[in-house]
Every structure is written in C-alpha cells, then in structure tokens.
Amino acid sequence: MKAGQSILVVEDEPKIRDGLSDFLEFHDFYVTTAEDGLAAERTVSEGRFDLILLDLMLPKISGEQLCRKWRQQGLKTPIIMLTAKGQEKEKIAGLDMGADDYVTKPFSLEELLSRIRAVLRRTDPARSVGQRFTIGPFTVDAEGLKLINGNQQTELSTRQAQMLQLFASNPNRIVSREELYEKVWGESMDGIETRTVDMHIARLRDLLVTAGGDKELIETVRGAGYLYKVKG
Ligand code: CA
Secondary structure, eight states: OOOSOEEEEEOSOHHHHHHHHHHHHHTTOEEEEESSHHHHHHHHHHOOOSEEEEESSOSSSOHHHHHHHHHHTTOOOOEEEEEETTOHHHHHHHHHTTOSEEEEESOOHHHHHHHHHHHHHHOOTHHHHOSEEEETTEEEETTTTEEEETTEEEEOOHHHHHHHHHHHTSTTSOBOHHHHHHHHHSSOOOSTHHHHHHHHHHHHHHHHHHTTOOTTSEEEETTTEEEEOOOO
C-alpha cells in the first residue's frame, strides 16, 4: 500500500535517470524507471502512475511518438516532457501532443520538483473517474452534488464531492492529508490544516453512514492518511 505518489521516469541517460530517481525518492515519490521508449510503453501498459517524466529524445520510440500514442489510447496520466536546449520547436510540439508541461535540460532539480507538484496539484481527479462515478454502494453526481443510494438522494458540498472523487480515483492507495488538501482545497498544506482535513473527513463519514454506507468506506491509516479499499 503506497502513501507517496508514483512517478515513471523515462530517460536513456543513466546519470540523469539515476539522479532523478534518487532525488524523487528522497522527496517521497515512488519511482519506476524506463531506459527507452519500448520499455516505457511496456511499463505503462502494466502499471498505474500519477505522473510520467518523459525524455523527448529516446532510443527505439521517441518521447514525442510515445506521448501521442498514449493520448490517442486515452491515457490520462499527466506527462512532463524533458527537452534539451535548442529543441524549441519540439517544445511547442510537446505541448500540442498532449504533454502537460515541459522542462528544458539542464534543469535544476528544485525547479523540476515545483513543476511536478504544480502539475499534480492541478490534475483533476475527474480526469480518471468523471463527474458521475460509484464509490461503495453509492453513485456520486459531482456536478449536481448528489450522493445517490437507490432512491435515496443526499446533498453534497463541493468539497465532499471532490473528496469522494479523489478517493474513487485512487482505489487501494493511501491518500495523504497533504495530497487531499492540495487536491481539494487547491493549496499546499501549512500544517495547521491537518485538523481541517480530519474534521471534513469526519463529517463526510457521518454523511455516508446516514445515507446507508459503511463508516469504514473511507478508512484512516494512522500516520499515513486515508484509504478507500476495494475488494476483489
Ligand atoms: Ca535522451
């Protein structure tokens, strides 16, 4: 069970690949690496990632081809392209082909980290589950702000709908309070918000129970965050 978000690093230069991997692991991301386009394609078909760092110039299949192909296949994972200086034309193409951002080499790791965080923060959970989705026994209408259980309908606040959307799009993965706060409140956490998040979760649980759900639908994982577990 993971607490950190997972990043796939696709980079053929071993030094850069290892450096990125160490740096991101140090910052609590789970890192998987791929050294060429083919390996990246295979890895993405086998696993789920929160973000992909994709080098533009890669052996076997280029970053550009990969990005286009993934988007054509409907892959929603945010992608940050790594481009080399002087690839200005490719940079523009990079955005056209469905990348979320680009970073020009040589880049500072701190700069890259802030771009990664920004992209993750603005990634809408609705990208994976949509505006109408199921969670436990419920159907959630995130636009109409309704929690539906059979013929019973309960009103949701925007934040409650967003929290449910976030859990529904991350089944069996621990969502940390920081991540929840960043995604739902749209700001990074200062520390004091821990209680705010806990209070909102407590209220959400009460509401789910009143609407006929299990109070364990959203579990608390001590010291790590919250978990929506899906069996089977
Ligand atoms: Ca390269």
